[in-house]
Amino acid sequence: MTDGAKVWGLHLLVLAAVFAAQFLLPPYHATNLARIMVLAVFAMGYNIAFGYTGLLSLGHALFFAAGMYGMGLPVWHLEWVSVPALIAGLLAGGVMAGAVGVLALRTAGVSFMIVTLMFAQAGYLTLLYLNSWTGGDEGFVVASAARQAFGFSLATDTPRFTAAFVLFAAGLLACLWLVRSPFGRVMVAMRENEERSRMLGYDPFRVKLVALILSGLYAGLAGAAYGMLFGYVGASFATIQYSILPMLYVLLGGAGTVLGPFLGALLMFYLIDITSNYTDAYLFVVGAALVGLVLFAPKGILGTLRERAWRWLP
């Protein structure tokens, strides 16, 4: 079997297994899986910037929130409905990432982390400040009239799972296509050696900006879908926690691997879900797991697997 056949085979198999899971899992876990798929889309976007292009951002909560409010505000104030509102959220994430990128990509490394963090904090505070428009820290519920798509209510289990799955599958396949494309190769080249890439004729600023906008589109779509599928838009999704989470998912699953973000989101979600049943100090367990990860598999689960066995894994 060629590497290409193995790659597509594996990813389609994973998608089939995830889709089938809704019929096999009890409703509680099926809903969890829908949530994980949406978070995985967010993490896939983070992975495009961080895992493939080497942009360590601490501001992705801003792009997630841009998508969520880009969807939610038109629903609230203009009575938009599901699909147009989701598209508005997708675009809001991309536009926000482009605007931040134009300024923040003048810096690199630690400065880039700090600048993106500051933009995200400014975004969070703006949401609170514009209380009358955004609902402030209380947020708002997405009207159930808007949560209808193609005759189904996205508030019910099967349509919600299906919608999450469609977005997840589209995101995964688009990501797989991207990283195997010529532009994907350039993103990796920029991560590995920016100066060398410049001397091969690539404009680092442009490449990184495009990667960040793609990343922002993913984050925006995920934020919009999260609000739409679970019915709530709130400023808590713009906090630093939502910048850290996708990074943890990506580090755990394997930065620079297509399936890593999903695997990381799945494991981290259940690690928190299970340990929080036993102890209030569940973050301690999460911390311990991360320390173990850094010590024994610094490239994440799939990154380590690729290094040791599956060299063909994208």
Next chain:
Amino acid sequence: MAAVIEARGLTRHFGGLRAVDGVDFSLEHGEIHGLIGPNGAGKTTFVSLLSGRIPVQSGTISLNGEDITHLPAHLRVRKGVAYTFQITSVYPRLSVFDNVALAAQSRGAGDVPAEVAQALGRVGMTGLDGAQAGTLSYGHQRLLEVAMGLALRPVILILDEPTQGLASGEIDGFKALIRSLVPQTTILLIEHNMDVVMDLADRITVLNFGQVLAVGAPDQIRANKAVQDAYLGGDHAAG
């Protein structure tokens, strides 16, 4: 012969250090041009100005008559000014294929795999395309660096110390490779190994303290008294 690249009064100071100080220089179509000088003479700074890695303070650079003094480095590459690094600078974690493909696709090559195969063939690395670049021998990494330069199909290929660290047998192969590139490509060769420069170059420019000390054919440079004093020493002048 027509000048492919021409520099006039090129200057770059770092604080009080006059790294490149009013250099006039021209590279003629299809020649192999050696650039030599003692350590710290400004050779690498000078080619960094030509390739756009460092901004020019004053002076002008033109490529085939077009002013490129303020063109960003990546656009100069697209116009055909390719630079291979002094310190081997391949992407160690990528495959040999990806390394060369990055160069080929940068100028919009139609059939990237064919271009990669051709460039690897030129440097004698056919069949190594699946290897991870970082696992190659040092000599192969230098050759890969040249293959990346070739895949850009440059007008001018700037080679910064290409034979540094190569075994003597590898150097012979390298010289044959460089000769095979002209006259389609014009070569600017920075080189410490005098035998290589004297053997390959049609003309040589000698830099010293950021200024041009002499320009001429290898024999003229050997015979030049100022060059001997500054750099070459009696052995080379006699040999």
